[in-house]
Amino acid sequence: MASNEYVVRTKDLSKEFMLGGVPLRALDNVQLDIRRGEYVSIMGPSGSGKSTLFNMIGGLDKPTHGTVFINDVDMAQLDAQELAYLRCRTIGYIFQTFNLIPVMTALENVTLPTVFAGVPTDEGIERGIELLNIVGLGERLHHKPSELSGGQQQRVAIARSLANNPAIILADEPTGNLDLKTGKEIITLLKKLNQEQGVTIISATHDLKMLDVSDRVVWIRDGRIERIEERADLDIKVGEMEGVES
């Protein structure tokens, strides 16, 4: 593993959208450094720019100003092939709406990124089965997404995000479409992967359940970082909340 401390760094990151001729700043000068192996939650009200930040860090859209560095590489300098390579191997994506390919089975969905990585078919299938077992869907290999529950579909998506052993998992409201209990299971699973496999997790979320497992929480509002809380601050908070509840 590389010795550099930060997997993701953003510098003066801004994104503007033109809405009816008027520019709207969805992200405004965001500076954010994320350490290798961290579990970071990005919290903020609806419309605060979480998904926009997710898209910038994931190389799914281009910033208007500023830079995103992944493993100290400036993403803007990558050509199409290198960008595809990065999306394929360095980052795993998880979406609120799961975004599985509807015509493919769970196993085929999980195997797809290995196809793009040029992994031989047998090896890819073996890896897919292993990952589906890890997320607890070893019995559902050949089911289509439409035959799975929301929680199960999100597990498939998580398995898929891990297919090429990425350094980073980016999640945009991974529990947004799930009920409380299923949401908790997904969070526990992400935390387990974070601890056992050392994968860095960056998750945009509304879900306060995420606070418990996060190493840091980045609060954003109107496209700006409002404050960043470390684990130590969070423990006090969670303690207080539990104190109030009981």
Place this chain on the structure above:
Amino acid sequence: MQEQQHRIERQVHLPLSKAFEIALRNIRIRFGRSMITASGILLGIAFLATVITQIAAQNALNIEVTEELRMRNIWLVTLALLMSTIGITNSMLMSVTERFKEIGTMKCLGALDRFVVTMFILEGMLMGVIASVLGAVVGAGVQLLAIGFGQGWSVIGKLDWGVLTGRLGLCILLGGGLTFLATIAPAYRAAKMPPAAALRVEI
């Protein structure tokens, strides 16, 4: 460095057979949808084949080609060509547009733009060629039956089969070519979109 090179090469070459596999499966699994798309192509080419067969029969019967008949034939062929073009373009545009989200997802998973375009072209061509062949066979077949019953079966024997099959072959080429053009435009546009934009598209 060498390993890197090797890897990237594999990333380009290996998925071609995969693209074919996925394209084939897409057609099979969305069979109903594929049939509707394909029948748009089939009908256009069948109409064209009908007109061409009719013209071949006129030639076989040594019917005097008056100016009026010539204009009528040209008009029919033009109409058939327009119908094929619109039918095919419409079918392919729809079938690519309704899958923008899937394209965005594939790009997140590391698909190259080239792969996405290749996949849609293969899928389009498979449908386009099969539907065109069927269209030519059905169109010519129906018209031959009509000629046989209407003007006597002896006419069929007098047809210049070389010319007719040549022209029907051109119909099939045309169907394939139109499908290609009608697929590559939307597929290319979809592949070039930033994945974030493709993922936002809701239909």
